[in-house]
Amino acid sequence: MGYITEGENEESLARSRLERRKQGVILLEMDKVTPKMITEALRRQFEKRFFDIFSWETGTVRRVAKTSIEKPPDITKNEFHRLVRKGIMNYVPFSTVISALSPHADTVPKRLTESVPADMGIDMDSFDRLRVSEMLLLGQDPARALLAFYCTGLASFEESKHKAIIDHLRTMLRKIKDQNPFQTLGVDESISEGGLKRAYIKLVKQNHPDTYAYADDPEVRRLANDVFTEIQNAYTTVLRLREGKPPEEKKEIDQALQAEILYSQGLEAMKEKDYSKTLDRFRLCVTMMPDERVFMEAYVKALFLRWQNTGKGSSIEIKAAIREGTRKFPSSDTLHVILGWVLKKEGSKKAPDAFRRALQINPQNTDAQRELRLYTIRSGK
Known part of the structure; x- marks a missing residue:
């Protein structure tokens, strides 16, 4: 336990076996420990065994009725929840986290509390805006936090009331991806020009996004737009094929253009310090064009500025995004500069190392140069 010598431990164990009494009682009689020491040792022992459960490689996470779970004696509900959150954040294999969250992948978590436990070190700002x-x-930290919130009653996963529509639209999209343009339009390759146009108009009327205007669900709107776009692309492709032209890569061009527009909107919102709008725009850019480094850098920078200027978010969330970014873009000096800013705000002595790493990648990075000059002046080195 850290309070007694090896000899005292062996003596008390021998007496415990001989007298068939608990070792703690005997140590108290020997005046080697106090009741407080015993309580603390038992608490540490309990936590170790408790956290061992979370580290099981073959473990699964599932919801069970509250009445079937009994918390350990002499522990408050808040303390028990704290231990559960700590177990998930630090010990559960990430593969288990993914398995637990995957069934809810298409749902948007619902926040059940306005306050976030201080032991988490992460906020819930994006939890009711993003799908799982x-x-x-x-990254790992936000995903673990989401599961921890869910398991301790701070968040829930509720299926959309428009689930049937969502499932229908997803089925349509999957079907379209396995079809050629003629099959998507439901026509034969020999159909007349007039017949083709009539079939297209019929599909447009049936599948226009406005058809689902009553469904107040962003996922419905997104899927409806995707289906409508696929129908438009199929019609355009058929027309080009009939003209002897190759199919046009219009979707990719449109997506890149749309991402650039969103990026410009994000920059404008950043100037106005509307960080919620900024993050929404940059997050969409990253989703649409994941191989564009500038979008990831802009998103991470927005996370930092929101945290620095409003106090929303956390260093854990930003570092997780930086890890994901540097894994995909190891030559990004900007991400290392942002890491330096985060560490600097935390008061960490490792901040200069991040700025030096940025300069190793790009010796012309003025932000890193300035930060290191300031560090040299302040430290007198």
């Missing part, structure tokens, strides 16, 4: 699948893309 998008939360998983933010």
